[in-house]
Amino acid sequence: GKVISALYIWFFFTLTALNLRDLGGFVNRAIMTRTPQIVIIIIFILLCAWAVYYGLEVVTRYSIYFIAISTTILVTSIFFITLNIDFKNFLPIFDQPIYSYIQGTHILSVIPFGELVVFLMVTPYVDIKAKKLSRYFFGGFLIGGSLILLVILRDIAVLGNVIKYLSLPSFETFRLATLFKSVSHMEILFSVLLIILLYFKISFLFYVSLLAVSHFFHIKTYRPLILPSAAIIVTYSILIFENRMQHIMISRETAPFFWPLFEMILPFITLIAAYIKKAAKKDKADNKEAPAA
Numbered sequence: 157g158k159v160i161s162a163l164y165i166w167f168f169f170t171l172t173a174l175n176l177r178d179l180g181g182f183v184n185r186a187i188m189t190r191t192p193q194i195v196i197i198i199i200f201i202l203l204c205a206w207a208v209y210y211g212l213e214v215v216t217r218y219s220i221y222f223i224a225i226s227t228t229i230l231v232t233s234i235f236f237i238t239l240n241i242d243f244k245n246f247l248p249i250f251d252q253p254i255y256s257y258i259q260g261t262h263i264l265s266v267i268p269f270g271e272l273v274v275f276l277m278v279t280p281y282v283d284i285k286a287k288k289l290s291r292y293f294f295g296g297f298l299i300g301g302s303l304i305l306l307v308i309l310r311d312i313a314v315l316g317n318v319i320k321y322l323s324l325p326s327f328e329t330f331r332l333a334t335l336f337k338s339v340s341h342m343e344i345l346f347s348v349l350l351i352i353l354l355y356f357k358i359s360f361l362f363y364v365s366l367l368a369v370s371h372f373f374h375i376k377t378y379r380p381l382i383l384p385s386a387a388i389i390v391t392y393s394i395l396i397f398e399n400r401m402q403h404i405m406i407s408r409e410t411a412p413f414f415w416p417l418f419e420m421i422l423p424f425i426t427l428i429a430a431y432i433k434k435a436a437k438k439d440k441a442d443n444k445e446a447p448a449a
């Protein structure tokens with residue numbers, strides 16, 4: 157139990173640090189080019205710490221608005237890139253080796269969707285029945301998957317084969333969006349969208365990390381851990397990789413094979429162990445209640 161808990165603490169801290177580094181790197185490259193990346197990272201982790209201090213409700217309260225904003229920006233972007241869409245970019249279909257499709261499916265299932273395992277940390281605190289909670293969970297899964305599919309199709313339609321050479325293809329798609337001469341610099345919308353979504357994601361991951369640490373050390377409240385943990389995450393985010401290309405290589409070659417341990421294998425083992433423990437307790441209780449022969 158303790159070993160698995162410690163591994164998950166590392167996993168949650170790593171996810172938080174990776175996303176924080178992504179956010180800091182993007183803002184540094186696209187918006188605040190003269191500001192040191194460490195300054196941007198510290199500012200954002202302090203904003204996340206402020207949200208986490210007031211609890212899960214504050215972190216999740218505005219999630220529905222984030223979804224509405226992101227969906228609106230996505231639909232708007234499709235409208236503004238109409239002149240740039242070339243459906244020939246989808247041809248030829250299925251011309252890649254089979255392992256490329258398997259690899260792509262595996263990466264997509266592990267990194268964006270597999271990370272949903274973090275929600276299991278907060279389900280005990282959600283006052284919703286199990287059936288309704290599972291319906292919300294899979295509903296969100298389908299909505300998120302549909303939006304990701306729409307984004308990928310949009311970027312392929314605009315960028316074509318160039319997409320595989322870009323680290324942020326959606327940013328380039330927005331940059332090309334100029335339906336009217338008077339409306340340009342649509343990449344600003346993408347920047348706002350990415351910052352909002354990453355801020356929400358980092359805040360939630362930070363909250364889950366603190367929750368895991370407080371459970372591990374049997375601390376009643378996680379609030380005293382906020383600033384020390386924030387300092388650790390900032391340091392970790394700076395040291396975790398040297399540059400963005402190294403991060404991309406890790407995301408493609410290491411994480412897809414290592415993350416399933418936390419997203420599939422350990423949860424499955426824990427579930428089996430819980431069932432066995434529950435069955436053993438039930439058998440023990442039945443034996444006590446059984447009349448002596």
